[in-house]
Amino acid sequence: MKRLIKNVRLVKDACSKAIQDGMIVYEGNVITYAGKRTDVVSNEYDQIIDGNGCIAIPGLVNCHSHAPMVILRNIANDMKLEDWLFGRILPLEANLQGDDYYWGTMLAACEMISSGTTCFLDMYLDMEQCAQAVLDSKMRANISKNTLTSDKKTDRGTIFDGKAYEQFVKKYRGAGNGRITTSMEIHSLYLYEPELIKQSVDLAVETNSIIHIHVLETQDEKKNIEAKYKMRALEAMDRMGMFNVPVVAAHMVHVDDVDIQFMKDKSIYPVHNPTSNLKLASGVSPVDRMLKEGICVCLGTDGAASNNNVNMIEEMHIASLIHKGVNRDSKLVSARETFQMATLNGANALNSKIGKLEEGSPADIVLLDETGIHNAPGFGDPVEQIVYSMQGSDVKTVIIDGETVMKNREIIGLDTEKIIAEVKSIRKRLES
Ligand SMILES: [Zn+2]
Incomplete structure (x- = not known):
């Protein structure tokens, strides 16, 4: 599977300057391109995620x-x-x-x-x-x-x-x-x-x-x-x-x-x-x-x-x-x-290749939605914006090892209601 995330403000790592018009390509679980937007041929990709309004960062x-x-x-x-x-x-x-x-x-x-x-x-x-x-x-x-x-x-x-x-x-x-x-x-x-x-x-x-x-x-x-x-x-x-x-x-x-x-x-x-x-x-x-x-x-x-x-x-x-x-x-x-x-x-x-978005890195990618009121008017350095203005709830989409585990804030494949109910009943037992 070859996937593309387009139209993102891209933070490749903590040191490099953010790329305002960036894109990420990953094949299976590995990033094959992370950088400035290039010409995109749509039929090259099995899936295209439009990251408009988002900052892409390596997973925390x-x-x-x-x-x-x-x-x-x-x-x-x-x-x-x-x-x-x-x-x-x-x-x-x-x-x-x-x-x-x-x-x-x-x-x-x-x-x-x-x-x-x-x-x-x-x-x-x-x-x-x-x-x-x-x-x-x-x-x-x-x-x-x-x-x-x-x-x-x-x-x-x-x-x-x-x-x-x-x-x-x-x-x-x-x-x-x-x-x-x-x-x-x-x-x-x-x-x-x-x-x-x-x-x-x-x-x-x-x-x-x-x-x-x-x-x-x-x-x-x-x-x-x-x-x-x-x-x-x-x-x-x-x-x-x-x-x-x-x-x-x-x-x-x-x-x-x-x-x-x-x-x-x-x-x-x-x-x-x-x-x-x-x-x-x-x-x-x-x-x-x-x-x-x-x-x-x-x-x-x-x-x-x-x-x-x-x-x-x-x-x-x-x-x-x-x-x-x-x-x-x-x-x-x-x-x-x-x-x-x-x-x-x-x-x-942890001696791992994660922590940055570059060719050869595992595809652990987080998209943060920067369209909320508390992020307006935007324009600033994305890293400073994340640390000083953003909230955990701005996280929109999460990809781990090439697999989308949260999309538009919905955790995929997990029954969160059941998980919460199980933990509630454990807590009740502990306190009884
Ligand atoms: Zn501890």
């Missing part, structure tokens, strides 16, 4: 999420992180079961698609269910499976289970025509004993796995890790050999200049989660300083229990604003830098 990459947590949306707000996590979230999570994770991921997938995300990096419990939801929703995802488990659900890791991890990798790495990739979840340094983490790291190296981990989210975490390991968190990770594989590190809020210098030399991809960090009052990550040092910072929503959505357009908006305000410098974390975090940087962290 949500680099840190816990998809099924949409089940717990608005269940615990305005609480201290410790009370929120240990008092409310973990006891509720202990009652999740069976296909709860599937329906939660399906709902998150619908929300992500409808706000322009085409790929996400996820860690949670029961990732087999999550993988099935990715296959069924036609999204692209990197799914992080843990190696450290426990008999008790509230206690996240006292037993090393390398075998289950290897089986998961074997089953899902490359599944769904390559839409699924896998990585290793090591939830954090604080949940497990060092010997168990080291065992996991060795397996990550052996299986050539990206490690997905939470690092330095709170001041208390930093204090506790330094007391336990008698060194900085990043040094402890280095000692355990973590940086022998790429490490995608969520949060990275409490880092100083010494940490930033350290990060420059290591295979680390920090993920900025501004909404979650603000909502749980964890602090503000010095992302502006990381970007200045050329560190590949990515962007993620975190789970919907601490956000409370999985909308990357909104996440970009907040990411671009807070550093200006906190540092009283309006030049910091520009729209283009923010857009790059949400596209190409995420793609690089």
Whole structure:
């Protein structure tokens, strides 16, 4: 199938100048042309999508999420992180079961698609269910499976289970025509004993796995890790050999200049989660300083229990604003830098060819409708418009791996009413 998207304002990537009169050709799941409009011979194409009034961008990459947590949306707000996590979230999570994770991921997938995300990096419990939801929703995802488990659900890791991890990798790495990739979840340094983490790291190296981990989210975490390991968190990770594989590190809020210098030399991809960090009052990550040092910072929503959505357009908006305000410098974390975090940087962290629209890239394309009142009169730089003015609800059409998964805001092939009903009944059960 050869398809054409015509009459779009084209944003090929975060760096190049937007093309006002652009078009995209893709054959199967690969882009074969993205550039200025050329003469079109209609009968060359199996399908022509008229993108008039739209901006075309590469699909957004949500680099840190816990998809099924949409089940717990608005269940615990305005609480201290410790009370929120240990008092409310973990006891509720202990009652999740069976296909709860599937329906939660399906709902998150619908929300992500409808706000322009085409790929996400996820860690949670029961990732087999999550993988099935990715296959069924036609999204692209990197799914992080843990190696450290426990008999008790509230206690996240006292037993090393390398075998289950290897089986998961074997089953899902490359599944769904390559839409699924896998990585290793090591939830954090604080949940497990060092010997168990080291065992996991060795397996990550052996299986050539990206490690997905939470690092330095709170001041208390930093204090506790330094007391336990008698060194900085990043040094402890280095000692355990973590940086022998790429490490995608969520949060990275409490880092100083010494940490930033350290990060420059290591295979680390920090993920900025501004909404979650603000909502749980964890602090503000010095992302502006990381970007200045050329560190590949990515962007993620975190789970919907601490956000409370999985909308990357909104996440970009907040990411671009807070550093200006906190540092009283309006030049910091520009729209283009923010857009790059949400596209190409995420793609690089996941070692994927997505994140840009060019010949040879996977056809993960999002069309944003710019005809709404809040976008008028238009004319501005499209990237700045997306980050500063647009809403997730402006996403009109979404193509993942060459397949149209949302058209004119209608999600194709998924029964969203049933998905919402399933999640409602799970939530009712949890709260009863
Ligand atoms: Zn998280």
